[in-house]
Amino acid sequence: MNNYDVIVIGGGPAGLAAAIQAKKDGASVLLIERENRLGGILKQCIHDGFGLVRFEEKLSGPEYAERFIDEFNSLSIEALALTFVTKIKKNGDIFEIHVVNREGTAVFNCRAIVLATGCRERTAKQVFIHGTRPSGVFTAGTAQHFTNLLGELPAKKCVILGSGDIGLIMARRLTLEGCKVLGVYEAKPSPSGLTRNIHQCLNDYDIPLFLSHTVTRVFGDERLEAVEISRVDEKMRPIEGTQQTVECDALILSVGLIPENELAEELGVSMDSGTKGPVCDEKLMTSVEGVFSCGNALHVNDLVDYVSESGETAGAAAAAYKNTERTTVKLERGQGIMSLVPQMLDLNGATSSVTVYFRSADVLNNCALIIKIDGEEKFRKKYAFLRPPEMERLVIDFSAFNLSPDSKIVFETEVTSV
Amino acid sequence: MKEIICIVCPNGCTLNVEKNGGEITVTGNKCKRGEEFAVSEMTRPMRTICSTVKTDRADIPVLPVRVSADIPKEKIFAVMDEINAVTVTAPLKRGDTVIKNVLGLGADVIATSDILSRN
Known part of the structure; x- marks a missing residue:
């Protein structure tokens, strides 16, 4: 049984x-x-x-x-x-x-x-935040668990690090419940979350978004009392002399x-x-x-x-x-592709209607996704824009490409006009 | 000309809105809903809100709720005050009304989970 x-x-x-x-x-x-x-x-x-x-x-x-x-x-x-x-x-x-x-x-x-x-x-330790270990440092999901399942507000005045979607959603949620969200700080030069969430979760509630900024230190013994924020350079390294201290009772992480x-x-x-x-x-x-x-x-x-x-x-x-035995061929990530699923095809299976998901590595406008097989372009789809936070889905008929296990199949992006 | 981000669906289109007297023209939208959103955004912005209400149960302290239709953006915090004043004692089901016609806005506050009736 x-x-x-x-x-x-x-x-x-x-x-x-x-x-x-x-x-x-x-x-x-x-x-x-x-x-x-x-x-x-x-x-x-x-x-x-x-x-x-x-x-x-x-x-x-x-x-x-x-x-x-x-x-x-x-x-x-x-x-x-x-x-x-x-x-x-x-x-x-x-x-x-x-x-x-x-x-x-x-x-x-x-x-x-x-x-x-x-x-x-990802947790605070994985993003290298140094300092004491007070309570009040949560992942966005933990703050969400407290607020939405336990009915307990985990902060009165907080800073959010990272602009992932859960962080943005929690910025709005905590604001609705009476917590002051001082700002969302993102180390990258562009937001990680969906554009509509920047709009409906931050802009609607006048919550500022600071790009190219990160938390470099936390202060407090029993409970978090403040965080140190620094500007970062294009390699996401903190810039000396840009530190500022922000008083808050919680640091909420939405860092991936x-x-x-x-x-x-x-x-x-x-x-x-x-x-x-x-x-x-x-x-x-x-x-x-x-x-x-x-x-x-x-x-x-x-x-x-x-x-x-x-x-x-x-x-x-x-x-x-x-x-049954598989005869596989790899689907490879080329120029401009951050992630790709699936990563291989079984040529003994049905390959006429394969759902493919991908993310671009950078923000691109007027661009295309291209599939090259043994160096030759076999497929092209135009996009008005591609953004790393927004996963793209498409269905591809691979059976039309006469694939063998030795075929070199590469996905890449191309900017078609500037 | 004003640039706004459409929040209707995950496409998140960038809409360009031009106001010429009483006339509003929208470009950049991939669908009809984008145009409707832009016009509403320029005249009377509407939003949905989701929250929780207290229950009388220790094991399930809160019940998730949302408004059944969009409400004016400027009424969000007033509706939140109404939501936070409620304690649910009945084993409500998903879709059941928690507050009828909240603040006379033509939308109900409804339960969004069977958690109380199922557990």
């Missing part, structure tokens, strides 16, 4: 979509979630704007998640909450998933795994997200330096046969609609998985 076709690890939007799709495709499915409720990070993302692509509605995070949870429940898919995967072992063609929960330990077997483990926030892939790494899955997630083919199977990846574990998304889409792709492929 501990045997399943597909085990999905993670019950956020990617895992829910994967489990639903695998079940609809006839697989027996178990979903494992470490928290007490399904929904993942959407549980605390009470702001709206989710589902514009999929449902053409502006839903809040809980509404979006619960539509999937309703479907998940109506399909009677098995789920284990408050259950943590400690180890995955491969035994021939079967994966053994070792878990621990309040009942003790258990082992479940499956032939395909979908890793939907989401991402983690990293896919969470401890389990994938343990399985020996190859990782991509661009996405920080697993290298996958067009069915979202990783370099390890039978192991699939989706959602923010695969690459950090800015729209949940695409998270669900990748979950469905991985879920369908996991349900259909048979251990």
